[in-house]
Amino acid sequence: MEVESGAFVEKARAALDDATLQHALKHIKHGFVEARANAAARLPDFEAMRDRARDVKAHTIAHLADYLEQFEANVTARGGKVHWARDAREARAIIHGICRAAGARTVTKSKSMVTEEIELNPYLEEHSIEPIETDLGEYIIQLRGEKPSHIIAPVIHLSKDQVADTFHEHHGRHGFHTRLTERSGMVREARSILRQRFVKADVGITGANFLVAETGSAVVVTNEGNADLTASLPDTHIVVTGIEKLVPTLDDCHLMLRLLPRSATGQDITAYVSFFTGPKRTDDLSGPSSFHVVLLDNGRSDMMGTEFEEMLRCIRCGACLNHCPVYSNIGGHAYGSVYPGPMGAVLTPSLAGIDKAGHLPNASSFCGRCEAVCPVRIPLPKLMRHWREREFERHLSPSGTRWGLRAWSMIAASPRLYRSMQWTASRFLRLIASNGWIRRLPLAGAGWTGERDMHAPAGNSFQHQWRKRGGRR
């Protein structure tokens, strides 16, 4: 998994200055945050369901090996095949092998973050197989050569105008020469192009929102129905997903299906909920004749038994992104990682290594809103703090920060040092203040005064004044 978090600060700055992006990001508030709040309020049982969902996922992760075995047995019994991929390279090779056996030239894909994680599209292209994204958002960024900026709304960073330009630029070769600007017309145009691709595809690749151990089903939710066409029209269906997507039973799956759309888009249910269980049976009218499930580990099993195990409960609803004040101000691309926002800040270092993730777990004010909305109650700030601890232990945090923290803990431990620091600092602040206010501070303080003024304390510390006034100590 490619991670480019090094330029986070610069990319975030650029994102804050990008008026088009800022306008597009405003959609998060109404489209997601308010929609989720309304959906949760409509369902009195919502909070109790979150507790149950947390417990179901925690139980599943604790017994993952057993449920994976049960899942594989059920897929096999229904005529499908499960493939185990330790890492991205293995997953790509397995998928390539299946495509080659099917003589595939084009592959339709429904939206899947795991295929982003394993960088499947460039790999298929290198091997002369054309991947076609069929989720409208994914289709748009594929045309633009971009990466998704949100795990459920990949084009949240784009304006309608930008999409109109993209369609105008790319749809000419399909005979569409007018630049459409009206939403439904644009959708109709994309759909008519995608319909032809659906019919011609040799292999369909989907992700999975859930895997059901007791039936061997892969469950996919969409609002466009594109997963159904991806899975049913070609002769081969490949499901690619992470091992943590498992739930034990259909009942458990229904619980998750009630929480996922409400947390994600505020919908009670998505337009399509599809259960894919094995290949076409003899009396089925349609469906693929071969059904494969590629289960990706890629660092997930290493999280088990560590403080990061809780992250394996994640159902990729995106609520933590939508409610994050950092994400909602800078968008997803600044993170330089497939998984952005709070969930990415925890997951990316687990999958790619903390040495590559640098800023990700640090760029958070720990406001805790992500944890407050996470449907499976993952304590995201706590897990980010654990990553900061790992960075600190391994001396990966900047030396200035380390020095400052050490100095501060020494000052705090010694009343004499604390007093003299206060004395010096307050005199310095008053010296550089005008009318009691400071507009520019040196060193780390520059970060403060770059954005806001600072009021210089008028007198001595509270404790000093309290003592002078004879207060009880």
Place this chain on the structure above:
Amino acid sequence: MQTKPEAALFVTCLADLMRPEVGFASASLIEAAGFDVVVPRGQSCCGQPNYNSGDRRAARSMARRTIELLEPYEYVVVPSGSCAAMIKVHYPLLFDEADALFGKAQALAGKTEELTVFLERHGYTPDAAPAAVRVAYHDSCSGLRELGIRHQPRALLKRSPSLELLELAEPEVCCGFGGTFCVKYPDISGRMAENKTADIAATGAGIVAMGDVGCLLNIEGKLRREGRDIRACHVAELLAGMLERPDGR
């Protein structure tokens, strides 16, 4: 004559160093609620900056110091949601259950209260009603989400007959302070503060009150940089009628 119970004021390093007025305002409110105020000698920082930056070892030793300092008192009051949450929620997580300090941390967690929670629980009624003002209340993230502080400060403010309490459109959104976050990521933090001051201004309030000196310094500094004519204060300063300052802010 019955002696009053004693309450220890843990003033927090930010208030101590940057906003001593908050210490005095808190002390006078705690007294008005019927307690004798003690300011335990030698108090400093609760350890949050170290804890949140991954320096767990230093955080633990700072916690140990605070735990021992506050051990003798029956009531501990903190005029900050985030420092109170550090003590109540995070201190016990810093020690092994086998460690003697774990029990002490739990005991301290149990008796520590954030100021508005303390005042509300002890039935404090403001006597120095502030002048007729329109006040917006800003929730600090830790207080709100880690300690569930929401109605207490509002209830206290509403008891002042002349005070009109106004709600922000997005009360659950962070102001961008976040401890070291605001100096490590100034651009993002600055934008968050900007969104917050715009939300405050939209209420039409003349004063924005809050329960954390961190948020206060951030929001006050942003309001001032933007040249907005809105005053920021700690809720204690407002309740204690201490808003008039010699520098005329």
